[in-house]
Amino acid sequence: MTIKKGRDYVIGIDFGSDSVRALVVDAADGEPLGTAVSAYRRWAKGMYCDPKANRFRQHPLDYVESLEECVVAALSNAGAGAASRVRGITVDTTGSTPCLADEAGSPLALRPEFSDDPDAMFMLWKDHTSVRQAERINAVARTWGGEDYTKYIGGVYSSEWFWAKALHLVESGAKAARAAATVIEHCDWMPALLTGVTRASDIRRGRCAMGHKAMWHPSWGGYPSAAFFDRLDPRLSELAASLGTETYTAEEAAGGLCPEWAERLGLSTDVVVGVGAFDAHIGSVGGDIAPGTLVKIMGTSTCDIMIGPEPPAGAPERLVAGICGQVDGSVVRGTIGYEAGQSAFGDCFAWLRHILAWPARAGLLGADVDPGAFEERILPALEAEAAAIDPARSGVVALDWLNGRRTPDADQGLTGAIAGLSLGTDAPSLYRALIEAAAFGSRAIVERMRSEGLPVDRVVGIGGVARKSPLVMQITADVLGMDIAVSSSDQSCALGGAMFAACVAGLYPSALDAQASMRAPIERTYSPEPGRRAVYDALYAKYKALGAFAEKEMRK
């Protein structure tokens, strides 16, 4: 199938934690034509959040306003006539980021009576108010006597996920929880909004979000049973029933652009809107995913995405132990999508930056030094010195579990550590040890995937850290003993969204076909330095020993 250049455009829309980006590309070859970013206004002011209580809520109007703003601007940047060539739109978002909604499938905070109620807003992925509810879900899953509904999500339900958050609102007696008709994930609401859904039951729930975060699986006919949810709270049962039993992959259409949004965006109602999915999964397609390729989305944390073959017809699905989740079609149709990740990656380095910036925040530098600008200078300076340190000689070994461990074997109660310290250990040595620790965390995931029968032949890095820190990427390549390719696109998620949009618009038969034509070139490949292998093997053994100690002795 050949698509004529300059004829068909598609839009990928990537909702991040702080802002949303729209990217208009040519569906023929993925050439970027126009892009724009819009920051969430209420969120930027810190509204509805309480960081000390780990409460992070986002108002649906932030999404609505920023969506319109960035799409209109991106189309404008793409030049005259661009809007008339747009054929498809696909949205990806963070997740799990759910919200209580009404019978129309509309977030409750859009109603006047709930417009200032944080419990009627989206609960951002990093909202950790639901720790106790996750513990209850895990306890019930292990003891209720029926199906183990956690078997496809690595055996542990997280406090960051859909049902834990819904249960938290129910249990806390929130007024919104009593008024709600359903719960909706951010990536499912945006397509519902754009396609003009007016009944909650018409929402097309995405396979990716529901499979990875809401325990949806065909083997038990959809979501966990009412009997299971009743054990947690009968109200949760009612909300669960509202979701139906079907889910849809991102290669399927949610519908056509509704007249209201066609007008707001200046587009035709012929534009097809795809089913939504999470940023990491959509981004992995933008980042060259293929069977055997691990795509690492490297930011404050990492999401590590793989795809693998479906089991032969009639054969049971092979479970990969200790990985976040595995869902047939969560990335692309006809393959199992596997999700793993590291709870702290860039955050390990940000932690050291935060330590080193303490004197500035404590006012020890005097009024002439701007703490923010000062803090920005720290990591580049550390990187320059850390690059010169010989890993065979520093002796410092760190553990990257500063925010618990996502995979392998999720355990939020774990903590980080730094060992091998001497009076001569300086800040660049600590920085290098933290980089090595993050790389060792990556290696532990790769080793687990391999030992569970998932071959990892190639690694692609996307995201902020992949493009900003050559030292981090080189050390990760050295530690993995593998080439790591970095895409030339600094917007792999939005590009992936555009690929899916081209697919749902019927321009390509599948997302991987769209990827083949629209992919961004690899900008740089980091190859392992010969001679570093033995050094890092020895340090990795120490990392594992330090981890075993921390697992046994240093739980929160």
Place this chain on the structure above:
Amino acid sequence: MTIKKGRDYVIGIDFGSDSVRALVVDAADGEPLGTAVSAYRRWAKGMYCDPKANRFRQHPLDYVESLEECVVAALSNAGAGAASRVRGITVDTTGSTPCLADEAGSPLALRPEFSDDPDAMFMLWKDHTSVRQAERINAVARTWGGEDYTKYIGGVYSSEWFWAKALHLVESGAKAARAAATVIEHCDWMPALLTGVTRASDIRRGRCAMGHKAMWHPSWGGYPSAAFFDRLDPRLSELAASLGTETYTAEEAAGGLCPEWAERLGLSTDVVVGVGAFDAHIGSVGGDIAPGTLVKIMGTSTCDIMIGPEPPAGAPERLVAGICGQVDGSVVRGTIGYEAGQSAFGDCFAWLRHILAWPARAGLLGADVDPGAFEERILPALEAEAAAIDPARSGVVALDWLNGRRTPDADQGLTGAIAGLSLGTDAPSLYRALIEAAAFGSRAIVERMRSEGLPVDRVVGIGGVARKSPLVMQITADVLGMDIAVSSSDQSCALGGAMFAACVAGLYPSALDAQASMRAPIERTYSPEPGRRAVYDALYAKYKALGAFAEKEMRK
């Protein structure tokens, strides 16, 4: 015995790492009358040192010039007529700080041909050029088939000590090593100089230095045998033979002040000069030592001094396992002096300060911030915030072996660690964990002394940290579960020297009698906070577990 106030003065002279202090006191009650400090001039310029190679040498002229300067100034400060009332002088020094010397007992660097040769100068205690030689001494001691000469020094000969340093000079083929007639410890040379010794064989070697650092012990008739030294190097045998077989306690006189030095200092030749000893041992007497009292000299590292009863006549001396050394009379006559210590105490905190000051040194603060002044502000600010942290909630546990472990069970190959880290761990939490780690290191020593049959009923803290950091002292008291008394004197070593000087001048029958009259009052006592015991017991268990991990996995 009553001494009339205002009649008899004594001088304690305390040679530190950077400077020497003279203190003139009234022998009747220890009242300080005049004091002065003189910094070593060549040392202050960094001459003869190579910190990267851990080479720290001090020119004997630094000692000579600073000695004269501070004594003259202290006497001047003590007022008219003070000099004529001086009866005794005692010197303490750092150690082991040995130097190659000629037939006259004079350091070789005082000869023109060696005046710029670092190998002909004193090797400061922290000079670590002799690591391999210490390993050889330990290997020979364990395998040569004769007496285990390390049995009274905890089983491990240190690279910081007398014979390791002498052997290093011999093995390296230093010209000075070929020219030398003997080796002299700093604390033995100062009395030899002041008493006008002109033959090496006339030097009165101190029991303290030779017993703790040169393997002198009466049970084998003095120093190790020629057969033992021959195994190391025949040249070392020759140097060892020059030391004779006798040693003298600091309660014995080295001799009378010689005419030359009487004139230089403006004193009478009737002044008695005591045998010298190490600062910690002399300082412990200035710091209220008594049987059952542990005196901790708390600075960058600690020296922990105890005294205990001699064994009954004919009974063998009880060995305290894992302590630096035990020497009959090394502190005061008629008791066994025990020395232990922590390789890094204040240095643990200085390490964190150094980490936090890295951006300043790296030039990230701009020209307006003076790095030195900035660094000085860090610890006081950290202390204020760390004091407010609840130790039951921080979760951070550190290991104080940043400079190896001195006691219990000396092991310079060990390293420090920090565990229990999360993204919320801030600089004050790290600081508090390091303080707690230093306190846990103190507890490990106290527990070892008790388990080896040495009762510890009371703790006295002297030195810079004891007087400067109430938080460190409070946490140490909490962790030990014991009161810690802090002396009002900020010059306990020089005061201890004055007590010994009063003893050798015949004003008191013993140093402890001098102490009873001349002691400085206790300024403050830190008592354990009720309710902290269980918390610190639990954290101490984690400290021990972290230590066991580091011993097994994280050796240098």
